[in-house]
Amino acid sequence: KAGVTQTPRYLIKTRGQQVTLSCSPISGHRSVSWYQQTPGQGLQFLFEYFSETQRNKGNFPGRFSGRQFSNSRSEMNVSTLELGDSALYLCASSPRLTGYGYTFGSGTRLTVV
Amino acid sequence: DAKTTQPNSMESNEEEPVHLPCNHSTISGTDYIHWYRQLPSQGPEYVIHGLTSNVNNRMASLAIAEDRKSSTLILHRATLRDAAVYYCTRLSGNTPLVFGKGTRLSVIA
Numbered sequence: 001k002a003g004v005t006q007t008p009r010y011l012i013k014t015r016g017q018q019v020t021l022s023c024s025p026i027s028g029h030r031s032v033s034w035y036q037q038t039p040g041q042g043l044q045f046l047f048e049y050f051s052e053t054q055r056n057k058g059n060f061p062g063r064f065s066g067r068q069f070s071n072s073r074s075e076m077n078v079s080t081l082e083l084g085d086s087a088l089y090l091c092a093s094s095p096r097l098t099g100y101g102y103t104f105g106s107g108t109r110l111t112v113v
Numbered sequence: 114d115a116k117t118t119q120p121n122s123m124e125s126n127e128e129e130p131v132h133l134p135c136n137h138s139t140i141s142g143t144d145y146i147h148w149y150r151q152l153p154s155q156g157p158e159y160v161i162h163g164l165t166s167n168v169n170n171r172m173a174s175l176a177i178a179e180d181r182k183s184s185t186l187i188l189h190r191a192t193l194r195d196a197a198v199y200y201c202t203r204l205s206g207n208t209p210l211v212f213g214k215g216t217r218l219s220v221i222a
Contacts, residue, residue, distance in 0.1 A: 033209055043157070043200070043212040056209040090156050097206050098145055101159035 002026065004093050004105035012111045018079040021108045025072050025093030032074040033102065034066060035090040043090070049074055050097055078110075086112045116140075117201045122217040125191045133186040133216055135201030140181050144205045148175065148186045150197040151215070157200065160186065196220045 005024040013019050025032050034046040045058040049068035066076040072093070078085055088109050092102040118136040125131040137146065148160040161168055161175045163184075168175040174187040188195055200215040 035212075042214055043151075045209055045211050048209040092157075092210070098143075098204055101147065101162055102149075102210055103159060104149075104156035107156050 004091055004103050006089075006091050006105035006108050008108060009106065010109045010111075012113060013081050014113055015081055015083060017081050018077060019081060019110060020075055020077045021089055021091075021110070023074045023076075023091030023093075023105060025074070025091075026103055029093035029095050029103075030072055031094040031097050031102075032068055032072065033092045034074070034076050035092070036060075037088040037090060037107070038086075046076065046089075055097070081112045083112050086110060116203060116211075117213055119199075119201050119213065119216045121214065122219065124219045124221060125188075127192060127220055127222050128190050131188040131191045131195070131218065133188075133199050133201075133218065134183065135185070136183050137201070137203055138182040140203060141205065144203040144208075146175070146177060146181075146184050147202050147204050147210065148173070149200045149202070149212075150195075151200070152194075152197045157212075160199070162204070191218075191220045193220050193222060 007022045031050045033048045036044045047066045048056040052068045063079045068074045088107045090107045092104045094100045094102045145162050145164050147162040149157040150160050151157045161170055161173050163175045176185045198215040198217050200212045204210050
């Protein structure tokens with residue numbers, strides 16, 4: 001069974017640009033969460049979606065946004081990129097909000113230059 | 114804020130059991146206890162989760178204290194491939210999965 005797929009795997013962007021990252025959860029999984037991982041801050045929670053609704057949002061500026069589609073696929077967007085946005089962005093999915101473990105994708109490595 | 118407390122690092126000899134502790138003294142009755150691990154250059158990997166009773170799976174065992182304020186992840190025979198950062202966290206229907214700094218486990222051959 002296919003795992004969580006994140007595209008692209010690597011991305012290089014220039015300061016001020018915007019970027020969209022994609023996450024395809026495991027078939028049947030309706031809960032999708034996004035995380036940013038940096039060496040200094042560790043794994044930080046960005047968003048949580050369930051059935052197209054954003055249920056929780058982490059402490060990130062409004063430049064970070066996301067959405068979930070009816071097929072549970074999710075995207076996150078970062079506008080006006082800053083150097084500090086360079087990070088590994090991870091997506092995780094689960095069948096429901098609780099009662100199950102989350103499966104993580106391999107992440108998208110974003111470098112802002 | 115993961116609302117859990119774990120030691121920063123632990124060390125184990127290969128083929129010996131490892132007990133990784135986690136304190137979650139403010140846990141609520143609906144919070145599940147989850148454990149994940151992250152190997153170098155990989156995304157986190159689900160290990161095990163539980164609510165009240167002890168749980169076993171092919172990877173590990175989870176021992177939950179009777180008052181649920183602490184738990185212990187047990188790796189029965191550590192191998193070099195178990196060297197990773199282990200995260201203990203909580204999950205409920207209202208709060209998302211949030212990670213702390215975790216415990217870095219080193220396994221010595």
